[in-house]
Amino acid sequence: MKLTILRGELNEAIQHVSKAVASRTTIPILSGIKIDATYSGVTLTASDTDISIQSFIPLETQSKTVATVTRTGSVVLAAKFFVEIVKKLPNEEVHIEVGDRFQTLITSGATEIQLVGLDPEEFPVLPSIQEDQVVSIAGDLLRDMIRQTVFAVTTNESTPILTGVLWNLQEGTYKFVATDRHRLASRSATVAATDVRFSNIVISGKTLNELAKIVPDQNVLVDIVVADNQVLFKLGNVLFFSRMLDGTYPDTSKIIPQQFKTELVINTKALSDSIDRAYLLSREEKTNIVRLVTLEEGGIEISSSSSELGKVTEQLSVKEMRGEPLRIAFNSKYMLDVLKVIDSEELLIGFNGAMSPIIIRPNDHDRSLHLILPYRTTN
Template identity: 65%
Template sequence: MKLTVLKDHLNEAIGHVSKAISSRTTIPILTGIKIDATGAGITLTASDTDISIQSFIPLESDGTTIVELYAKGSVVLPAKFFSEIIRKLPTQQVQIEVKDQFQTTIRSGSSEIQIMGLDPEEYPLLPEIDEDKIIRMPSDLLKMMVRQTSFAVSTNETTPILTGVQWTIADGKLKFIACDRHRLATREASIDVDSSLEFNNIVIAGRTLGELNKILPEQNTLIDIVIAENQVLFKMNAILFYTRILDGTYPDTSKLIPQAYQTELVVSTRELIDAIDRAYLLSREDKTNIVRMQMKEDESIEISSSSSELGKLTEQINLHKLKGELLKISFNSKYMLDALKVMDSDFIHIGFTGAMQPIIIKPEENANLLQLILPYRTTG
């Protein structure tokens, strides 16, 4: 292999695939980035077995030569050092040459670096994926759906299936569900999909979707999502992102969501976030995160928290609407803040079916997003 490539393009591609490099891998070859130079361009690959990412650098783009290829070939180079040294090279023109025993030389200006490369034959093959089950959606929508749900996955590895987000596809709609044992987040959207396509057991790790969100392009563009037996492939412009589907069956969460409310209120999202954010500061001190909400006759709520060491805090918020029985309810302020921060609506609707029943939070005028939080069993 021998080629020159423009530093900025190489840097960008390394930045993308590096998100699949795990610092805790026990498989030596996976600490490296695989480089394949072919007649079409350069492909970089990185993987931690759960996630695999490929980034492609074409020979030219918009009439500008990006890669000059002198000899095809492949090599695996240590990811951390390779990405750091490329970023610091003095010139845009970077030459990479691989000789016997994968001995690799990188030249840029008057810098010359010799790296011991690894055998690309030892690098695991990426899964071959049939492209017959495809959904297509805007990257902005995907990003938003991930942001609105993935924070609610469980971090407890004893129930691995709950560390993922469940994807359900039915009737031309895509639905994400995330839940740990204390809260649930769900977001639904109509997408461009063959109405005969139905899935209910695609579960993708929350951590993986977080990495995907970092790679999704800044500008809105259409993403193809290919669904296979136990893999999902996200196809972006020049980037392929493969992820494993989690093993197991996701629990049925539909029964958790009440169909009618005993009490309903509408409140300014910003005012509620700010008040709970302040209450959180005290609730955090006692490690409980408990904040209380008390509804009042004058269509207001009082938010309060206390810490045995520091003191107590009360906040008054006027409601936009209040209907039903006045309740006094306690909840985890951190969970409430997580739910409120993804609302993307000036006013939110909160529904209650009793002081010990789930709290349901929705944007005032959008039935596609729903957050559920279990209250704390406290009095006082």
């Protein structure tokens, strides 16, 4: 392998794939980045076996020559050093030449780097995915859907299936659900009419966080290809492969109440600010318990207390209040997580007494729905 490539483009591709480099592994090859040079372009690949990312650098763009391949070939280089050094090379042009036993010479300006390369044959082979089940979604929307659900996955590895987000696609409606058994977040969206349908696909929350970082800011379409136990996301020249989580996701549809004994319509920011203040005190008690009480004279009272520090109490006006009076306690951190991802100005909260799930959703659409279980306190 022998090639010349522009540092900026090489660095960009490295940044993309480096998110899939195994950080703690006993298998040296997984801590590397594979470079494949052909006469059509240069491909970088990294894989920790759960996720794999591939970035293709074409030899030319409309405006300039990006890379020149003099001899095709492949090599795997230790990511940790390679990622850092390419950023700091002195010259815009970088030459890479692989010699005997994958010894790799990188030169740029007066800098000469000899690197121990690894055998690309040992690198994991990426899954081959048949592209007959493709659905396209706007990158912004995909990122929003991830952001509005992924915070509710569990971090507890004893229920591995709940560390992922459930994806369903039925009749053009895409739906994401996440729950850790104390709360639930769901988000749906309509995608362009398509024959594709799938159900019970579960993708790791960590993977989705990495994916969200890689989705470009420009609002481009992301192609999603679903195969046996793999999902492939195509983002222009970047391919992002993820394994699905094994197991059956619990049926959450039955726990969501359709009617409420008490309903509040309230300004999202006012409620968020108020609960944030109560949370500050509640977290000193490690419980995060905040109380919400409806007031006879209208409005609600939000409060929390700490035996050591004191008490926060505040009254909040609501836009609408329907149904029975209420006194309920909940985890304020969970509530803040929800309020952070609701983009609408007003939200609706529904209750069925102090012991039943709390439902929160935007007041202007029903594409988002959040559930929090209350604390069962005695006072």
